[in-house]
């Protein structure tokens with residue numbers, strides 16, 4: 001659906017030259033929810049705005065639904081942009097217009113006649129759960145409701161792509177969850193491809209099928225969200241993952257334990273398997289689970305456990321080999337030799 005080829009965006013002035021996006025190539029499939037993660041200044045917004053040519057890349061290609069957007073200008077570019085909706089952290093609603101008028105405005109701009117506009121606005125407000133707020137003004141709405149209006153407005157002209165620029169950053173955690181559920185519903189029911197930029201890995205965990213991690217204008221790692229969580233390669237990615245999967249053991253516990261400490265990772269279907277109890281039954285070792293957590297990455301379980309294994313060295317080794325055979329990721333954190 002979206003192909004970015006060697007995108008570069010350079011901001012140049014008399015006194016400075018800033019590379020906002022540095023040679024980024026990405027492919028986003030139709031119907032996917034794709035996350036772009038990075039710290040402030042990484043280039044996420046710039047890259048997102050290159051997708052609908054709000055920013056014109058200095059070089060590279062932007063192909064959306066088979067159309068090379070950089071080849072278009074004027075009316076044809078405006079038309080192509082109608083198939084790309086966008087929502088923002090700051091909502092950007094017109095305060096002097098009602099909820100109904102804010103959504104209708106997008107349709108009016110696209111030349112839709114009054115009767116059709118009315119029908120479509122009511123349909124959109126009902127989709128985002130605000131059918132009863134049509135005559136209210138933005139100042140009478142909560143942040144979450146304002147974002148719902150802006151989603152309705154972005155969907156007015158039936159776009160194929162929805163770009164979300166830190167759309168939940170101004171919202172509290174429970175409102176964030178409800179907006180993410182709405183985005184999932186839109187993706188499921190309307191098949192719209194969604195691109196989300198965020199600095200919160202939690203959002204990727206909740207909704208993104210695939211994601212890219214950005215730093216200094218570059219994509220440093222990219223792939224299915226589950227793989228990124230289960231097996232991050234780059235230090236920056238690991239840092240982001242840790243904000244969600246915090247599995248640090250308290251230092252005191254580490255000092256006091258007398259056995260060998262292993263970190264076990266269970267993926268998807270393995271989460272329900274009895275690997276640990278099988279290991280304990282078949283080896284002359286004792287085991288204590290010191291820490292454990294199952295996280296759901298787009299509803300697929302990823303379990304991480306830290307376990308103390310106590311016994312003779314040779315038995316511990318056998319037990320660890322057994323775990324390594326059954327699970328892909330087994331890491332010895334601390335080896336205590338007696």
Ligand SMILES: Nc1ncnc2c1ncn2[C@@H]1O[C@H](COP(=O)(O)OP(=O)(O)OP(=O)(O)O)[C@@H](O)[C@H]1O
Pocket residue numbers: 011018019020021038039040041042043044045046047199
């Ligand atoms: N209009 C501009 N003129 C000059 N430099 C810019 C402009 N817009 C962005 N930049 C620079 O490009 C780089 C990437 O900025 P960008 O806003 O894309 O990052 P970001 O990851 O979205 O950060 P944030 O989450 O803070 O918005 C930064 O160094 C920024 O200062």
